[in-house]
Amino acid sequence: MSFSKQYIKLVDRFLPSPFVIALLLSAITFFLALFFTGGEGENVFQQSQNILGFWQKGFWELLAFTMQMVLILLLGHTLALTPFFSNIIKKIASVPSNTSQAAFLISFFTIVMSFLNWGLCLIFGAILSRKIGENFNAENKNFNYGILGAAGYSGMMVWHGGLSASAPLKVAEIGHFLVDKIGVISISETLFSSMNIVISIVLLIFIPGLFYFLGRIFSSNTDYSKLLKPSNKEEAEIDNSASENKAWIAYLLSGIMVLSASFYAFDKWNTNESIVDLNFINFLLLSFGILLHGSLAKFMRAVNSGIMGVSGIVIQFPIYSGIMGIMKYSGLVILISDFFVSISTATSFPILTFFSAGLVNFFVPSGGGQWAVQGPIVVEAANALNIPIYKIIMALAYGDQITNMLQPFWALPLLGITQLKAKDILPYSFFALIFGAVIFIIGLLIF
Numbered sequence: 487m488s489f490s491k492q493y494i495k496l497v498d499r500f501l502p503s504p505f506v507i508a509l510l511l512s513a514i515t516f517f518l519a520l521f522f523t524g525g526e527g528e529n530v531f532q533q534s535q536n537i538l539g540f541w542q543k544g545f546w547e548l549l550a551f552t553m554q555m556v557l558i559l560l561l562g563h564t565l566a567l568t569p570f571f572s573n574i575i576k577k578i579a580s581v582p583s584n585t586s587q588a589a590f591l592i593s594f595f596t597i598v599m600s601f602l603n604w605g606l607c608l609i610f611g612a613i614l615s616r617k618i619g620e621n622f623n624a625e626n627k628n629f630n631y632g633i634l635g636a637a638g639y640s641g642m643m644v645w646h647g648g649l650s651a652s653a654p655l656k657v658a659e660i661g662h663f664l665v666d667k668i669g670v671i672s673i674s675e676t677l678f679s680s681m682n683i684v685i686s687i688v689l690l691i692f693i694p695g696l697f698y699f700l701g702r703i704f705s706s707n708t709d710y711s712k713l714l715k716p717s718n719k720e721e722a723e724i725d726n727s728a729s730e731n732k733a734w735i736a737y738l739l740s741g742i743m744v745l746s747a748s749f750y751a752f753d754k755w756n757t758n759e760s761i762v763d764l765n766f767i768n769f770l771l772l773s774f775g776i777l778l779h780g781s782l783a784k785f786m787r788a789v790n791s792g793i794m795g796v797s798g799i800v801i802q803f804p805i806y807s808g809i810m811g812i813m814k815y816s817g818l819v820i821l822i823s824d825f826f827v828s829i830s831t832a833t834s835f836p837i838l839t840f841f842s843a844g845l846v847n848f849f850v851p852s853g854g855g856q857w858a859v860q861g862p863i864v865v866e867a868a869n870a871l872n873i874p875i876y877k878i879i880m881a882l883a884y885g886d887q888i889t890n891m892l893q894p895f896w897a898l899p900l901l902g903i904t905q906l907k908a909k910d911i912l913p914y915s916f917f918a919l920i921f922g923a924v925i926f927i928i929g930l931l932i933f
Contacts, residue, residue, distance in 0.1 A: 504798065504894040504901075504908050508805045515809045515849055516541070519816035537812055544811010545804050551854055552803045554768065556796045558650065559899060561771035562605025563792035564785060566613055568778035575610070579617040585629045586701030588618045592637035593694040600641030601648035601686065603767065609795070611638030612900035616714070619904070623714040630706035631713065635906045636914035637697045639897050642890040643915075643922050644689050646883035647682050650767055652853030653861070653883050663858070667865055668875045675876040681933035682880055688925055696921050700914055713905040731783045740777035747773065798898035803852070806895065810850045810859055819846060819859050827867040835871055836881040836930045839864050843885025844923075851895040853886050877933070884926040891919035 502510065519537050520530070565571060578595060582588035596611035615631075615638035622629045645651065654676035656662055662670070676682065747769055754761045779785040813819040822845065826838040843860065850856045860882060868878040890896055892915070894908040901908060 504898055505802060507894065507908075508802050508809075511849055512541070512805060512809055515812045515818070519812050519818045522821055523816040523818055537816060540812045540815035541808040542811070543815065545808040547811060548803065548807040548852070548855055551852070552800070552807070554765070554854075555803065555852065556799060557768045558603065558771065559605035559608065559799065560789065560792045560796050561768060561775055562603050562607075563609040563795055563899070564775040564788040565603075565606055565771055565778065566609040567788040567791065568775065569780075570778050571610065575614050575617055578614060579621055582618060584627070584701070585633055585704075585706070586698045588622070588629070589633045589637040589697035589701040590694045592618065592634055593640045593697040594690065596638055596641040597644050597690050597693060600645040603650045603771065604642065604645035604648065605650070605771075607641035607645060608639070608896065608899055609792070609903070611641055612903035614638060615900070616904050619710060620714050623711055628706065629710075630701065630704050631708070631710045631904070632706070632906060632910035633697065633701050633704060633914050635900060635904050636700075636911040636918070637694075638904070639891075639900055639911055639915055640693055640697065640918055642896050643693070643887050643918060644686065646853050646887040647677065647686050647880070649677065651677060651883060653857040653879055653886070655767075656854060656857055657879060664861055664865055667862075667869070671876055671879065676879055676883075679876060679880070679933075681877070681929060684933075685884075685925065685929040688929070689922065692925065693918060693922060696918060697914075700917060704914070731781050733780050736776050736779065736781050736785065739782075740773050743769065743773035744777075792899075795899035795902050798902070799895075802895060802898070806849070806851055807855065810852075810855055813846070813849055814859050819850075820863060822846065824863070827863070830867065830871070832871045832873055833931075835867060835873055836877055837927055839878055839881040840885040840888075840923075840926060840930060843882040844889040845885075847886045847889045848893050851890070851893050853883065856886050857882065877930070881930055884930070888919055888922050888926060891915040891922070 516534075516537055519540070520533055566575075578591055582591055592611060592614050595614065596607050599607035599610045601607075612635075615634040619629070619631050619634055646653065654671070654673055657664065657668065657671040657676070658673050660670060747766065750766070751761045775788070776782065776785050779788060822842055826842040827835070830838050843856065846856055846860055850859060864878050864882055865875065867873075868875055892912060894901075894912060897908060897911065900906075901911075
């Protein structure tokens with residue numbers, strides 16, 4: 487048996503589902519906190535009770551942020567389903583003739599979309615992967631659908647350097663929770679820094695090349711016809727009244743929203759305040775989603791089709807929020823970060839921040855949530871070591887995003903659209919993690 491077949495068989499046998507992974511991580515976090523922090527109790531029972539209390543307390547702490555994440559993904563989905571983006575997807579899907587070409591194109595365009603919006607990139611990549619898979623299936627071509635799905639997920643290792651990046655956008659807000667320690671950090675120092683621009687360009691060139699190479703190595707004899715059959719489900723019922731289908735109503739509403747956003751941006755610009763944050767991006771996504779669909783009925787139909795894609799996030803995000811509660815209130819995240827700080831120098835600290843963020847991301851798979859927990863620690867250390875704050879922010883962002891290639895939480899919408907399983911894509915996204923990590927580390931060392 488070849489290496490490629492042995493590798494896939496091993497992953498297929500032992501990799502659990504995303505929901506099971508969330509539960510396993512909860513148990514691991516519980517026992518790590520119990521062993522390393524003691525849970526601040528006199529005996530094991532009290533310690534366990536306290537840690538469970540931390541879990542329950544954290545469970546509900548990110549509901550507002552959860553809604554922001556749900557909206558950014560759902561609205562990105564609706565935007566990907568507009569005629570404008572659907573036509574782009576159809577044109578791209580008609581180009582490749584084999585797995586290698588398809589994986590290259592999917593990864594390239596998914597990464598481009600990730601610079602604009604992580605929710606849009608994820609849905610765009612998922613729909614493009616499925617469309618190309620359907621084309622290949624209709625032509626009776628032998629192809630590896632798992633690689634296509636992994637390529638469609640590759641934007642999630644780049645998104646935190648793009649315009650929907652949680653941590654850089656958060657520190658660009660007036661009055662953010664660390665403003666007294668670092669002030670307001672403009673996106674010109676983080677997202678539009680020379681370091682991030684160069685690293686992003688390198689990723690855009692080499693990651694699609696990697697997927698082209700993987701497509702040459704891993705052939706597939708799997709029958710994907712059942713996964714790629716067009717759905718026979720009837721569309722969800724929506725209000726199809728005359729007012730819902732009037733184009734002028736959609737254009738008027740979206741026009742008012744864009745005008746309102748413009749006034750908001752102008753006011754912020756006049757007072758030298760940051761313009762771009764998660765709420766502003768969601769507002770624009772909603773505005774352009776309605777505009778490009780051309781009617782409220784079509785927009786709501788796209789919303790209804792995207793609801794299933796966020797169901798996993800709605801259920802699993804509180805579980806990860808509970809994990810974050812244990813990490814934060816038990817002091818476990820401080821122990822992890824302090825360990826990396828204790829062995830750091832001014833040169834090595836950005837690299838170790840990158841690794842620690844990648845580790846924490848398995849337990850807190852949210853860029854914003856992770857910054858809330860880990861940000862204060864790395865900021866203190868960066869100030870003590872005289873390291874530019876913008877570099878530490880981006881080092882944490884890079885670490886947070888790279889391990890998405892092994893943390894399947896954000897792949898849930900893609901898995902729903904493509905009908906693939908996590909174990910179908912993670913064997914290939916793992917190679918992207920290794921390759922991307924090398925690029926990020928070199929970039930952090932050079933800059």
